[in-house]
Amino acid sequence: MKKLLKHRELLLVGIIAIMVAGFATRAPGFATPGNLANIFNDTSILIILALGQMTVILTKSIDLSVAANLAFTGMAVAMLDAAYPGLPLALLVVLAIGIGAALGAINGYLVWALQIPPIVVTLGTLTIYRGMAFVLSGGAWVNSHQMTPGFLNFPRVSVLGMPLLSWIAIVIVVLMWGLLTRTAFGRAAYASGGNPTAAVYAGIDIGKTRFFAFVLSGALAGLAGYLWVSRYAVAYVDVAAGFELDTVAASVIGGISIAGGIGSVAGAVLGALFLGVIKNALPVIGISPFAQMAISGIVIVLAVVFNARAERRAGRIILRDRGAKEVSA
Amino acid sequence: MSEITETGKRQAIPDRLGTPVSRLLGSWEVLLFGVAVVIFIANSFASPYFLNAWNLSDATFNFTEKAMIAFAMAMLVIAGEIDLSVAAIIALASTAMGAAAQMGIGAPGLVAIGIGVGLTCGAINGALVSVLKLPSIVVTIGTMSLFRGISYIVLGDQAYGKYPADFAFFGQGYVVWVFSFEFVLFIVLAAIFGVVLHATNFGRQIFVIGNNEFAARFSGIPVERIKFKLFLLTGLMSGIAAVCLTSRLGSTRPSIAQGWELEIVTMVVLGGVSILGGAGTIAGVVIAAFVMGLVTFGLGLLNVPGIVMSIFVGLLLIITIALPIVARRIKHMRTK
Numbered sequence: 001m002k003k004l005l006k007h008r009e010l011l012l013v014g015i016i017a018i019m020v021a022g023f024a025t026r027a028p029g030f031a032t033p034g035n036l037a038n039i040f041n042d043t044s045i046l047i048i049l050a051l052g053q054m055t056v057i058l059t060k061s062i063d064l065s066v067a068a069n070l071a072f073t074g075m076a077v078a079m080l081d082a083a084y085p086g087l088p089l090a091l092l093v094v095l096a097i098g099i100g101a102a103l104g105a106i107n108g109y110l111v112w113a114l115q116i117p118p119i120v121v122t123l124g125t126l127t128i129y130r131g132m133a134f135v136l137s138g139g140a141w142v143n144s145h146q147m148t149p150g151f152l153n154f155p156r157v158s159v160l161g162m163p164l165l166s167w168i169a170i171v172i173v174v175l176m177w178g179l180l181t182r183t184a185f186g187r188a189a190y191a192s193g194g195n196p197t198a199a200v201y202a203g204i205d206i207g208k209t210r211f212f213a214f215v216l217s218g219a220l221a222g223l224a225g226y227l228w229v230s231r232y233a234v235a236y237v238d239v240a241a242g243f244e245l246d247t248v249a250a251s252v253i254g255g256i257s258i259a260g261g262i263g264s265v266a267g268a269v270l271g272a273l274f275l276g277v278i279k280n281a282l283p284v285i286g287i288s289p290f291a292q293m294a295i296s297g298i299v300i301v302l303a304v305v306f307n308a309r310a311e312r313r314a315g316r317i318i319l320r321d322r323g324a325k326e327v328s329a
Numbered sequence: 330m331s332e333i334t335e336t337g338k339r340q341a342i343p344d345r346l347g348t349p350v351s352r353l354l355g356s357w358e359v360l361l362f363g364v365a366v367v368i369f370i371a372n373s374f375a376s377p378y379f380l381n382a383w384n385l386s387d388a389t390f391n392f393t394e395k396a397m398i399a400f401a402m403a404m405l406v407i408a409g410e411i412d413l414s415v416a417a418i419i420a421l422a423s424t425a426m427g428a429a430a431q432m433g434i435g436a437p438g439l440v441a442i443g444i445g446v447g448l449t450c451g452a453i454n455g456a457l458v459s460v461l462k463l464p465s466i467v468v469t470i471g472t473m474s475l476f477r478g479i480s481y482i483v484l485g486d487q488a489y490g491k492y493p494a495d496f497a498f499f500g501q502g503y504v505v506w507v508f509s510f511e512f513v514l515f516i517v518l519a520a521i522f523g524v525v526l527h528a529t530n531f532g533r534q535i536f537v538i539g540n541n542e543f544a545a546r547f548s549g550i551p552v553e554r555i556k557f558k559l560f561l562l563t564g565l566m567s568g569i570a571a572v573c574l575t576s577r578l579g580s581t582r583p584s585i586a587q588g589w590e591l592e593i594v595t596m597v598v599l600g601g602v603s604i605l606g607g608a609g610t611i612a613g614v615v616i617a618a619f620v621m622g623l624v625t626f627g628l629g630l631l632n633v634p635g636i637v638m639s640i641f642v643g644l645l646l647i648i649t650i651a652l653p654i655v656a657r658r659i660k661h662m663r664t665k
Contacts, residue, residue, distance in 0.1 A: 062466070114651050119411075119466060120604050123591050124647040131640035139634075237636065245474055248467070258467045290485045294478025300471030304463050 008255045012270040019277055027284040037162060043276030044169035045224045045231070047269055049243070050250035051176045052217030054268040057251050058180075059210045060193040060260030061118035065107060066221040067243035068129035073099045073225030075133045075142070078235035082146040089150050096226040097219050103129060104218015108211035118210075126244065134237045144233035155231050165227060172220070177265040189213055193260025242293075249296050250275055253303040275299070357601035357653075361616045368620060372627040379630060386507035390577065391629075392596075392622030393511040394570040395589060396614070399596040400522040401563040403614045406597055407526075408559055409539045409606030410465040412454060415567045416589035417476035422446040422571035424480040427489025427581035436496040443575070444568040450476055451564015455557035462553075473590070480583035489581040500577025511573050515618075518566075523611040535559070539606030588639070595646040596621055604650065621645070 024031035049066050056063040077096045080087060103125070110121045144152060155165035180186035191199040192206040199206055229235045254271025256263030275296065282292060373380045398415050405412055422443045429442050450472070457468045502510045526532035537545045538552055545552055575581055600617035602609030621642070628638050 110647065110651070114654050116647070116650050116654065117604055120594075120598065120650055121647060123594065124643040127588070127591060127639040127643035128647075131636050131643065134634070134636040135640070139636075245470060248470060249474075252467060258464055288482065288485065290481040291478070293481050294475050297471050297473070297475025297478050300474060301457065301468060304467050304471060305457075305461055308461065308463050 009264065009266050009270060012254065012267070012274065016270065016274055016277055019274075019281070023277075023281040023285060027281075030281065030284055037166070039276050039280045040169075040273070041163050041166045042280060043272050044165045045227055046243075046246060046250060046276060047169045047272040048172050048220050048224050048227070049247045050254070050268045050272045051172060051265065052220035053244075053247040054251045054254070054256050054263055054265070055176070055180065055189060055213045056118070056210075056217045057248075057256050057258060058189045058193045058260055058263055059206070059213045060196065061111060061210050061213065062122065062248065062258070063104075063107060063214060063217045064119065064122040064244045064248075065103070065125040065129055066217060066224075066247055067240040068126045068133070069100055069103045069218055069221040070225040070228055070243070071237065071239040071241075072103065072129045072133040072136070073222040074229035074239055075137050075225075075235045075237070077226050078142040078147060078151075078229045079137065081148055081151045082142050085148045089154060092151065093223070093226055096222045098222070100222015100225060101215050101219035104215045104221065105211070107218065108214030111214065112207035112211040115207075118214075130237065130241075133239075137235075137237060139237060142229075142235040147230070147233070152230050152233055155227055165231060168223075168227070172223075173265060173269055180265060185209070185212060190261055193262075195261065245300070246275060246296065249300045249303070252300055252307065255307060257307060258304070271303075358610060358613045358616055361599070361601065361613060361620060365616055365620045365623065368623045368627065372623060372630070375627060376630040379627070382507045386509060386512070388622055388626040389509065389512045389515070391626050392618045393509075393515040394573050394577075395593050395596060395621075396515055396618035397518055397570050397573075398563065398566045398589075399593050399600070399614050399618060400518060400611060401559070401566040402593050403597045403600065403602050403609055403611065404522070404526060404532075404535055405559045405563055406594075406602050406604060407539045407606055407609045408535045408556060409542065410458060410556060410559065411469065411594070412465065412560060412563045413469040413590045413594075414450065414454060414473040414476055415563060415593060416586040417473040417480075418447055418450040418564060418567035419571040419574060419586040419589065420480040420583055421450060421476040422568050423575040423581040423585050424483050424489070424583065426571070426575055427492075428483065430492045430496070431489060436493050436498075439492070439496055440499070440572050443572040444565065447564045447566070447568020447571060448561060449564070450567070451561040452557075454564065455560030458560060459553040459557040477583065480585075484581070484583045490579065492576070492579055496576050497579065498576070500573045500575070500579075511577070514569075514573070519611060519615050526611055531555070536607060539603075539608070541607075591646075592621070592642055595642055598646060599649045 020031050020036070029035055049070070053063055053066060073096050076099055077092045080095070081092060107118070107121055107125055110116050110125075111118050155163060155168070157164045159167055180189065188199070188204045188209040191202065191204050192209045196206055228240060232239075250271035251263070251268055252258060252271070253274050254263065254267030254269070256267060256271075278295060278299075279292060282289060282295075378384055402412060402415065425446045426439045426443045429439055434442070454465070454469055454472055457463050457472070458465045499510055504510055504513045526535065534545070534550045534555055537548065537550055538555060542552060571586075574586060578585070596617050597609075597614060598604055599620065600609065600613035600615070602613065624641065624645075625638050628641065
């Protein structure tokens with residue numbers, strides 16, 4: 001199994017490299033280190049969100065509310081910054097993470113304590129959180145001139161040749177890698193998705209593990225909310241509409257099994273980069289940006305087909321694993 | 330161990346079922362009907378314009394198209410699957426009809442195209458789920474993005490208008506007095522789906538699959554074939570809904586019916602269909618359609634913006650699912 005996973009990530013690296021090389025033949029500047037760093041910076045927010053999504057998916061759940069969470073938190077901190085320019089940036093960032101975590105905790109609580117299927121909970125909170133962003137702002141925009149320069153410039157500060165946004169993503173990748181491979185929570189997350197029954201017998205509280213996965217996903221969405229608003233220098237209700245699908249797509253492309261228990265941090269990062277490269281290449285090779293949605297759709301379906309092939313055990317399965325059905329409910 | 334006993338579908342069979350009347354009174358459908366009546370009365374107090382035959386007829390347009398899809402979705406959910414691509418199918422079918430209308434194709438041709446696109450999309454979903462055995466939730470998230478994405482490629486930021494005059498009947502026509510074509514179609518479809526789900530072999534097999542797919546296979550039920558048919562049916566209903574909606578609006582944008590998948594799933598769940606599969610009735614979905622239509626129409630009369638309404642829809646979804654679970658838990662604690 002481990003060999004297969006290793007193989008898969010190498011395969012993704014290879015595909016991304018071929019794509020970059022292919023695009024470079026059409027647009028010579030595409031493969032330069034500067035442009036690649038730009039693509040990474042552009043994909044940073046997706047990487048951060050995909051890592052949260054991945055943790056939730058590992059526990060056999062799904063979080064469709066991340067983009068709405070991002071929109072609400074982004075709006076909240078942008079309005080705070082506009083209304084009280086004196087607030088220190090660190091406080092706002094902590095607030096963003098805190099609000100995001102609280103919204104994630106609501107999802108997690110409903111999944112944990114009331115045992116409502118995660119897909120239903122997050123479909124519901126998706127509309128609720130985005131609706132709350134509207135109620136909070138009254139439908140108004142927060143524009144760049146209303147926000148303080150410190151608030152706006154933080155992700156753009158260049159450290160060792162790369163913007164801080166990229167560094168934040170790198171730090172989170174490392175932290176998430178540590179969390180998922182080196183802590184009890186990480187192991188519990190894999191176990192409660194891989195085989196819930198066995199996990200219960202091993203003394204793992206599945207509900208609690210899912211709860212913390214949702215809190216983590218929410219916290220990362222909150223952080224991404226601040227980063228998004230400051231990077232694009234505008235906050236409005238429809239910020240990142242539909243972005244939750246990109247996070248699911250990145251996870252699925254990266255080999256994270258939607259049935260839970262399988263996947264790696266490297267996979268999620270590569271999945272996000274895969275989408276990032278396509279997104280940045282489309283305008284360069286002259287394809288309408290309107291095509292992006294259809295392309296992600298095809299990529300999601302293909303990735304699911306590919307994953308199912310890889311996970312399928314040898315021999316013909318007449319009766320599917322009963323544990324694997326739960327997530328579809 | 331709570332994980333296994335609570336999310337599983339095993340339920341204790343009570344010693345006494347109670348009298349038929351008490352069972353009927355305690356059922357979800359009757360409870361929901363009570364809610365509908367309360368909302369109806371509240372609406373007539375909230376706005377003086379509410380109690381008017383034409384106004385009520387207008388109110389039905391709020392839910393008829395969604396309800397048509399909800400019937401098929403109910404069957405799909407009862408069988409333990411879900412289709413999140415329905416709204417995207419509407420967008421694609423509507424775009425295809427729009428393109429055809431620009432080429433001068435008449436109303437019958439447009440209807441055939443709309444339904445054909447719906448069936449094709451349903452067949453794609455069905456094949457991915459039943460032939461390739463993929464989880465329906467991810468597959469339909471993918472196809473949702475794909476189908477609507479194609480509409481965006483075709484239309485971009487443009488819109489189609491100029492539909493033939495006789496095409497308007499499907500969304501704007503009236504059969505008799507205040508009863509619109511859509512409302513009559515909704516009633517007829519409700520009857521057909523009710524009979525198919527509750528009085529045929531096919532319907533029984535759907536319940537069996539949803540309750541225990543494992544046992545269904547051992548009983549010789551063609552599980553994959555039935556699932557394929559259900560996705561096809563959902564695609565068909567999305568195509569029909571696309572005809573009605575396009576005809577009613579008289580124009581097509583790629584963002585048409587955005588977010589409907591959520592409202593349709595909410596309608597199904599509100600109607601008492603178990604999201605875990607295996608239980609539900611068409612009658613419940615019909616009443617849920619009325620409840621949601623009345624709530625959104627009432628809020629509209631009170632000038633509540635659409636996005637705020639969506640908060641109510643989201644809350645409705647979570648609360649209706651949470652309530653029975655909380656109630657069961659309280660009951661459980663008492664018996665302990």
